[in-house]
Amino acid sequence: MTGQQQQNLPSASSQNAAEGQSRIAVVIPSYKVIAHILGVIAEIGPEVERIYVVDDCCPEGSGSYVEQNCTDPRVVVLRNPENQGVGGAVMTGYQAAVSEGIDVIVKIDGDGQMDPGLLMNFVTPILEGAADYTKGNRFYDLEEIRAMPRIRLFGNAVLSFMTKFSSGYWDLFDPTNGYTAIHRDVARHLPFGKISRRYFFETDILFRLNTLRAVVVDVPMDAKYGDEVSNLKISKIVGEFLAKHVRNFGKRVFYNYYLRDMSLASLELPVGVLMLIWGVLFGASHWASSIYTGVANSAGTVMLSALPIFLGIQFILAFLGQDIASVPRRPFHLSRLKSKTKPGAGR
Known part of the structure; x- marks a missing residue:
């Protein structure tokens, strides 16, 4: 306008x-x-x-x-x-x-x-x-x-x-x-x-x-x-x-989660994503190698792949739970009104 x-x-x-x-x-x-x-x-x-x-x-x-x-x-x-x-x-x-x-x-x-x-x-x-x-x-x-x-x-x-x-x-x-x-x-x-x-x-x-x-x-x-x-x-x-x-x-x-404030959720998301990516890439590379060589991977190798994936998913779900719980509940316009009428405000 x-x-x-x-x-x-x-x-x-x-x-x-x-x-x-x-x-x-x-x-x-x-x-x-x-x-x-x-x-x-x-x-x-x-x-x-x-x-x-x-x-x-x-x-x-x-x-x-x-x-x-x-x-x-x-x-x-x-x-x-x-x-x-x-x-x-x-x-x-x-x-x-x-x-x-x-x-x-x-x-x-x-x-x-x-x-x-x-x-x-x-x-x-x-x-x-x-x-x-x-x-x-x-x-x-x-x-x-x-x-x-x-x-x-x-x-x-x-x-x-x-x-x-x-x-x-x-x-x-x-x-x-x-x-x-x-x-x-x-x-x-x-x-x-x-x-x-x-x-x-x-x-x-x-x-x-x-x-x-x-x-x-x-x-x-x-x-x-x-x-x-x-x-x-x-x-x-x-x-x-x-x-x-x-x-x-x-x-x-x-x-x-990083600029305004930091909490446990600020750590859960990046740690979860990194662990999930690591587990998927590690598992995929060894799975491809197993197919190429015809040699089955050991139980320890499978666990080194599966455990980061499971833990990564858990960390991401924990972050989402925190994110869901942090939906705004206090009206913005009421807090602005209180700040305007607070004694001494504007001095």
């Missing part, structure tokens, strides 16, 4: 602030969703103070379409000068909301798959201090899962498993779910320039949230499948996502 766009934003209503109520905004990325976006806006309840429609250089001119056909005074149309993907559109909305002093920012897609009536289910845990960031999970209701296309069901399961490793949020599922809400104090600490701006956005932001030690909570929801067409083809992005997950896992481990 340019400085000119930011200056042109209408000032938000001061009613909620005057009454001491939290201010809520919705960000709607807009790209080829003209058929659904007005219906989505119409279903957003009065608890929302501002609605940011982000025209992500849409070829259909969705920003102008909303301006011409929507009379809701809460709607502000923002425009990206070039297409930045869903992540870029959401971050444009985040920056506008933070600049207006919005407390909780909800992201809803404009294709009609997300029910705006569920909005407070995402906002309430944040307002109650139970979470910094909430996201939808379509896998709670087993009956509703049957309505999900099988390829999407399988793809989400695979991506969810990879996300647990890379993000450190082992208690979350359905990482590509774009129905989210975030507290302002968390959003303004995100490195907007580093977050992936396309389909990896929802997953990459979880990694960034973990580096802040933010609390993330899943919210059960049902998806609506109609005549909308998803631009995300899971079968085409699994390989790309895998490479990015490996990158994020390495960064997260370095940040959390």
Whole structure:
């Protein structure tokens, strides 16, 4: 969002602030969703103070379409000068909301798959201090899962498993779910320039949230499948996502277990990996030699291979157990609030 766009934003209503109520905004990325976006806006309840429609250089001119056909005074149309993907559109909305002093920012897609009536289910845990960031999970209701296309069901399961490793949020599922809400104090600490701006956005932001030690909570929801067409083809992005997950896992481990802090888990992972590699290479070389010479390896040689493998696996499992137990539990925005109100702070 340019400085000119930011200056042109209408000032938000001061009613909620005057009454001491939290201010809520919705960000709607807009790209080829003209058929659904007005219906989505119409279903957003009065608890929302501002609605940011982000025209992500849409070829259909969705920003102008909303301006011409929507009379809701809460709607502000923002425009990206070039297409930045869903992540870029959401971050444009985040920056506008933070600049207006919005407390909780909800992201809803404009294709009609997300029910705006569920909005407070995402906002309430944040307002109650139970979470910094909430996201939808379509896998709670087993009956509703049957309505999900099988390829999407399988793809989400695979991506969810990879996300647990890379993000450190082992208690979350359905990482590509774009129905989210975030507290302002968390959003303004995100490195907007580093977050992936396309389909990896929802997953990459979880990694960034973990580096802040933010609390993330899943919210059960049902998806609506109609005549909308998803631009995300899971079968085409699994390989790309895998490479990015490996990158994020390495960064997260370095940040959390070596740069910020060190614990027993900091030793368990490298020792386990080295022992596993040594055992596999030692065993494979002697197994190949045995096949070539026709001479069976001794029991001691077999043990020298098997023991490091078993111990390496145990060390890695011990690290994973520690990693699972260290999922963030203390909301980031509450700790920031306490630091601001602490007597003597700022002197």
